[in-house]
Amino acid sequence: MDNTDGVVLQLGSGFQPYRQYLMEGAAKRRPLWLIDDEPAGWQLPYLVGSSVVVPLEGAGLVLDQAGLLAAAEAVARSHRVLGVFTYDEPSVIATALVADRLGLPGLTPEGAEGCRNKVKSRQALTAAGLPQPRFAVATTADEAATAAADIGYPVVVKPRGMAASIGVALVDDPAGIAAAFDRADQSSRSGPAEYHGGALIEELVDGPEISIDGAVVAGEYLPICIAHKQLGPPPYFEEIGHVVDGNDPLLTDPELRELLRAAHAALGAQYGITHTEIRFSSRGPVVIEVNGRLGGDLIPYLGKLATGIDPGAVLADVAQGIRPQLDSGHRTCVGIRFCYPPEDCRVIEIGVPEPGAVPGLVEAHPMVAAGATVRLPPRAHIGRHAYVICTADDPATCADRLTAAAELVELKYEALNETEYSGRPW
Incomplete structure (x- = not known):
């Protein structure tokens, strides 16, 4: 690969079986420079260079943001940096900070925080008048019980800043609220310190759930693929399967497209790649959450197989502020x-x-x-x-x-x- 035209920074690389196809697709679009928590191994065929930033002590997968910024600035001193992206939840905020520091397209720090912090997401969507579950923030089990009683059982209890349904549970009655709060509270402590402790108490929204991986370029929202989610038995929201239909009529549904556009505008997400979860309730589509990165569970890979659209290539394009080409004859x-x-x-x-x-x-x-x-x-x-x-x-x-x-x-x-x-x- 020739890096004379510049490089795109990638923060974090993830679990190889789940994420290698994304690096491969991105590397075909632009030379990649990886900033990760350990020296590159399986990632080497897709890179022109890499930097190592160790995680903060006791913070699990959370890398040192100051170290990430310093590593990115060091690359920028020797290479023309065209963009930065991540597909790892713990690196969403740091990626936005790097984009802001280097003057690159991408989620702003405020937009990334709006996606990453579930409390701020709910507050922003509420202020915009968009459909979402009724909710409350609890810092103790007693507050959780009061909030659940006000909202009305059943309720969903979730950590403030986790992903992949970790620590999320359905609670049918007051007898289970304390244990669910404790589980969400404990789960939150594996992520960034600003999300430690407490939980969101939310109304249970009825109806089937989908997720939409999409790109936002200059405020224009572009859906890439839609996955219909299969959940395991309650009370947990374990995602046991997904189906992606390349001909899904929801891809062009005007009501859904407008809701997605409005939600991203409310969160301040003008550039970037997102993974949005929507439930189709008796009162219409409801926003469950917006995440500032591609979906997990190999959903983008399913999208690639179903549509012919390479999500890694889309990542690299959007990181540079380029509107991606999402047309494909393969469905x-x-x-x-x-x-x-x-x-x-x-x-x-x-x-x-x-x-x-x-x-x-x-x-x-x-x-x-x-x-x-x-x-x-x-x-x-x-x-x-x-x-x-x-x-x-x-x-x-x-x-x-x-x-x-x-x-x-x-x-x-x-x-x-x-x-x-x-x-x-x-």
């Missing part, structure tokens, strides 16, 4: 189903079916190695051991194929039979 339906063990366990062996074992099965992969421990909510979240991906001509057929493929995944395990588990609930 189909693609879904993913994650496999969970029947109980907390230690994995002995995982067997996955070969592509074509059921009609439409294109991929099946283990997600953990032999010897790994896998725990279910509430002891842990995202306790998956494998996934399958299927294609079809329509969502219903895709869902049936995913079920058939998931049934072919074989898990040999040893039950943990733990009476207590002191680890974190994620």
Whole structure:
């Protein structure tokens, strides 16, 4: 790769099986310089250079923002920096700070905070008069109980600054509110210090849920793909599968497009890539949250397979303030189903079916190695051991194929039979 025309900074690289395709797509658009928490390894084929910034002590995956800014400025002294992006939740704020410091397109620090901080999101959307759940902020279990009584059960209890439904729970009655608050409060303490403690108490919105990965360029909102979400059994909001239809009529639905535009305007998100969650309730579409990065769970990868649009290339374009090309002649339906063990366990062996074992099965992969421990909510979240991906001509057929493929995944395990588990609930 030739870096004479400049580089795009990437903050964080994530879990290789979930994110490598994004780096590959972005690197085809512009030379990449990675700033991460450890030396580059698998990322090297996609880079012209890299810098290492260690996480803050005791802050989990949260990198030192001052260190990130210094690393970005050092790159800017030797290279022409054209843009900066991230697809990792913990780096959303830092990426906005780098863009602001270097005068690059992207989410502003205020816009990133509006997405990252669920309390500020709710406040901004409320001020704009947009449809969302009724909510309250609680700093103690007693405040959570009062808020839930005011809103009316059932309620959703969630941390103020986490992602991937970590620490989120449905509470049906007053008996469960204290435990749900404590779980959300504890979960929040793995993220940035400004989001530590407390929880949001929200009205439960009825209806099916979708997520939209989209680009915003100069205030224009452009949907990339829409995923229809499948949730696990309550009270937890574990995301066990997604289906992306490249011909989804919601992609051009004027009411939804206007709601998405207005929500991003209210949050101050004029440039960037976002992942928005919407529920279609009895009162119409309701904004659940807006995240300042691409979706997880391989949703952008499903979008690539379903639409032909490369999300990594879109990342690189939008980072430079370029309106991405989202037209594609390739349109189909693609879904993913994650496999969970029947109980907390230690994995002995995982067997996955070969592509074509059921009609439409294109991929099946283990997600953990032999010897790994896998725990279910509430002891842990995202306790998956494998996934399958299927294609079809329509969502219903895709869902049936995913079920058939998931049934072919074989898990040999040893039950943990733990009476207590002191680890974190994620």
